[in-house]
Amino acid sequence: MPISIAPQRLSRLSLALVASLALALGGCSSLNPFGSSEKEGGTTQLPCPQVGVLGETDHITLLRGAGTDLTDIVARAEIGRVVSKCTYNTSDATISVDLAFDGIAELGPAATSRDLVFNVFVAVTRRFDTLDKKQVYQIPVSFPAGQRQARFLKTVDGTILPYGGTADGRIYQVLVGFQLTAEQLEYNRQVAYTPIR
Structure with missing residues (x-):
């Protein structure tokens, strides 16, 4: 499947939470004054890998x-x-790459439980769309009584990527998405998606 990054959407997470995430995880330049060999990325000299959502896997419908x-x-x-x-x-x-992503889930008319689990993946690709590594995670979501929507937040810390020579963080993409079955992917391709409001 060709790699394409879907536009990053802000869900209805509060702006305060998004701002705190950006502050906590945003790349910044900081050279350690104590001579440590660790340096923060996100600068021209030390660029971080590009992150995003893999096209067609940014949403899931359980039937x-x-x-x-x-x-x-x-x-x-x-x-x-x-x-x-x-x-x-x-x-x-x-x-070492740390990332976080948020999302929202909504119960449908066929729901029989208020506790669900969604499978998501974090995949690392190199230039020319070569898959380097992939890990699948479970996100449990519980819907409060009387509510049909629930928000979730997932953090993944310490993805280790090698670099060297003229290669740096720019040779990598870190992509997230829902781990879809073939039927779920086909459903996403055939049925127009209406974002959860």
């Missing part, structure tokens, strides 16, 4: 059985904004 009608929807979910920071360890020529 009851083989049905595809609106009444068969158990839940929908979507990924919002992705933020990251990276740290270069010059002594062992590695980059």
Whole structure:
């Protein structure tokens, strides 16, 4: 599947939370005055890998059985904004990437539980769309009583990437998305998606 990065959307997470995420994970330049071999990325000299959401995997629809009608929807979910920071360890020529992303889920008419689990992935690709590594994570989401929507936040710390020579963080992309079955991917391609409001 060709790699394409979907536009990063801000979900309805409060601006305060997004701002705090950006401050906590935003790349900044800081050379350690104590001579450590670790340096913060996100600068021209030490660029972080590009992060984003893999096209067509930014949302998921869970259906009851083989049905595809609106009444068969158990839940929908979507990924919002992705933020990251990276740290270069010059002594062992590695980059450590920390990222976080938020999202929102919504119960459908076919839901029989208020506790669901969504599978998401974090994948690292190199230039020319070569897959380097991929890890799947579970995100449990509990819907409060009387509410049909719930928000989630996922952090993934310490993804280690090698670099060297003229290669730096720019040779990598770190992509997130829902881990879809073939049927779910086909559903995403065929059915127009209405963002959760």
